[in-house]
Amino acid sequence: MSPLDAPERRNSDLDAALAEARALYAKARPASAEAHQAAQAVMPGGSTRSVLFWTPFPISMARGEGARLWDADGLEYRDFLGEYTAGLFGHSEGSILAAAQAAMARGINLAAAGRDEAAFAGLVCARFPAIERVRFTNSGTEANIMALATARAFTGRTDMMVARGAYHGGVLTFAKERSPVNLPVPTRFMDYNDPEGAAAAIRAAGDALAAVLVEPMLGSGGCIPASREFLAALREACAETGAVLIFDEVMTSRHGPGGMQGRHGITPDMTTLGKYIAGGFNVGAFGGRADIMDVFNGHRANALPHAGTFNNNVWSMAAGRVALGEIFTGEAAEALFARGETLRARLNAACAEAGLPMQFTGAGSMMTVHFRAGAITAPYTATPEEEQRRELFFLDMLAAGIYVARRGMISLSLPLSDADLDALVEAVREFLAARGQVLR
CATH class of the missing domain: 3.40.640.10 (Type I PLP-dependent aspartate aminotransferase-like (Major domain))
Structure with missing residues (x-):
């Protein structure tokens, strides 16, 4: 096979994986789909906050407690988004x-x-x-x-x-x-x-x-x-x-x-x-x-x-x-920073062990996934394939019961337990193992 055929094959595999993940996402969330359909009658695109909009439809969350969220379909998530850093204290302090x-x-x-x-x-x-x-x-x-x-x-x-x-x-x-x-x-x-x-x-x-x-x-x-x-x-x-x-x-x-x-x-x-x-x-x-x-x-x-x-x-x-x-005293801030540093190191170690062009950048309790190798020191325009991999990561994390930002951002909250952090690391390891072919 010509080397020129490889990118086409990989892109085809990525397209198929993403289509399947989208279908599973939609099938599991009929109540969120219904809520979005109704919202479109009164709000452009059915949304009033751009970062919370994605296709085929965004999740409609019903409630939160501590570091947990439940959507309109009753599905439970570990909350690793933390309201884009505003939810530092969880949902019910x-x-x-x-x-x-x-x-x-x-x-x-x-x-x-x-x-x-x-x-x-x-x-x-x-x-x-x-x-x-x-x-x-x-x-x-x-x-x-x-x-x-x-x-x-x-x-x-x-x-x-x-x-x-x-x-x-x-x-x-x-x-x-x-x-x-x-x-x-x-x-x-x-x-x-x-x-x-x-x-x-x-x-x-x-x-x-x-x-x-x-x-x-x-x-x-x-x-x-x-x-x-x-x-x-x-x-x-x-x-x-x-x-x-x-x-x-x-x-x-x-x-x-x-x-x-x-x-x-x-x-x-x-x-x-x-x-x-x-x-x-x-x-x-x-x-x-x-x-x-x-x-x-x-x-x-x-x-x-x-x-x-x-x-x-x-x-x-x-x-x-x-x-x-x-x-959130000074001591609590230092402890949370150290906790995030340790978590990001664990996630990056998993990426390195898999030998795939995937990494988490950040500091302390904030981090974002990137699907490219080498140091990232400035913003960049992601390739279409990188955007697809980011969406696939998002959908796979949801399937694992982990809520992160659609753009791949993670923000820790104080109520997250060590078991929650372990669950995130394990979900990322499973993603690397299952999706290795389309991440290369």
């Missing part, structure tokens, strides 16, 4: 729920300052030394929007710089350099993990550049950690040019007592937070140096406005006090 319920029992929409927001803010400022002052929002997306607005107001400049392939929220998404949903902010680009190139781009932008916005580890971009050299180069170039350096730690702040900035020992001018910090309730936060954040100081003339009906909603503020103040 008793003290968080009790705090939120007690707050709501005292009144929901008070239209006034509450007793919990300053305490929650104090916990955030104590946790992240780079945050001297903080304000709350309703999501990480809003936090990044407001951080950019803050930087533009503080510097009097217009432009922002982001990494190609980065994601900073629904209206700040850069898988492509131009997106019609993005905010109309003048945007410049750098390559992730390219210290020299990024520093040169910052210096070239000069006094037009208000802010550099970067994740210390790409989240939706594939759980690709930044090198310390890259972040240090950004820090130096921003200090030199006067641009505000913003670390988007909406996801990565879970990776230690002081987030990834603490692990690297690099202090940004501003930091954005969200996801888990209010115990799974809706929240975002942006903060930084006092002189920057004081553009919102209402005791000063011409203070910048920052509206938001639910910025200080009583349930998130109360839950945040318990989540950060009592449960």
Whole structure:
């Protein structure tokens, strides 16, 4: 057989394997299919959140408890998605729920300052030394929007710089350099993990550049950690040019007592937070140096406005006090980081033993599967075959009772047991053994 025939054979095998996995998925979930069909009558595509849409139809989850999920068809899953890092505490952490319920029992929409927001803010400022002052929002997306607005107001400049392939929220998404949903902010680009190139781009932008916005580890971009050299180069170039350096730690702040900035020992001018910090309730936060954040100081003339009906909603503020103040302590953050490092090493060892081009990148409790060999240090455009293998992995994990992101992301939650982690490793080993032919 000609070597040119081999790729065609393998692609045919991959197509067949994927078609079979899709059929089994659909057959096992008639209730989810019915729910999706009904939803299409009132929502475009039957969905209101793009990351939770996939074909032939998305799963409809009925309930969750601890680190378990049950779908509309009664199928049970170990939850290894953890609501894309927001579900750090699982689905039913008793003290968080009790705090939120007690707050709501005292009144929901008070239209006034509450007793919990300053305490929650104090916990955030104590946790992240780079945050001297903080304000709350309703999501990480809003936090990044407001951080950019803050930087533009503080510097009097217009432009922002982001990494190609980065994601900073629904209206700040850069898988492509131009997106019609993005905010109309003048945007410049750098390559992730390219210290020299990024520093040169910052210096070239000069006094037009208000802010550099970067994740210390790409989240939706594939759980690709930044090198310390890259972040240090950004820090130096921003200090030199006067641009505000913003670390988007909406996801990565879970990776230690002081987030990834603490692990690297690099202090940004501003930091954005969200996801888990209010115990799974809706929240975002942006903060930084006092002189920057004081553009919102209402005791000063011409203070910048920052509206938001639910910025200080009583349930998130109360839950945040318990989540950060009592449960996810610095020690708990370190333990979770170490646990994730060990798990990723086990998964990569299984891939290496199988001799297949599959690996997990990440840091601590966040990781993503990739179907290529060699070091992965920057976002990339997956080949059609890589996308097929990623979908096959997703479907096979579901068949094994393990829920991960459709894009292959895994995010650990605190309630996951050692037995759960063992089950994931075993499922990956079985996937490697069963699908080896189509992974080569």
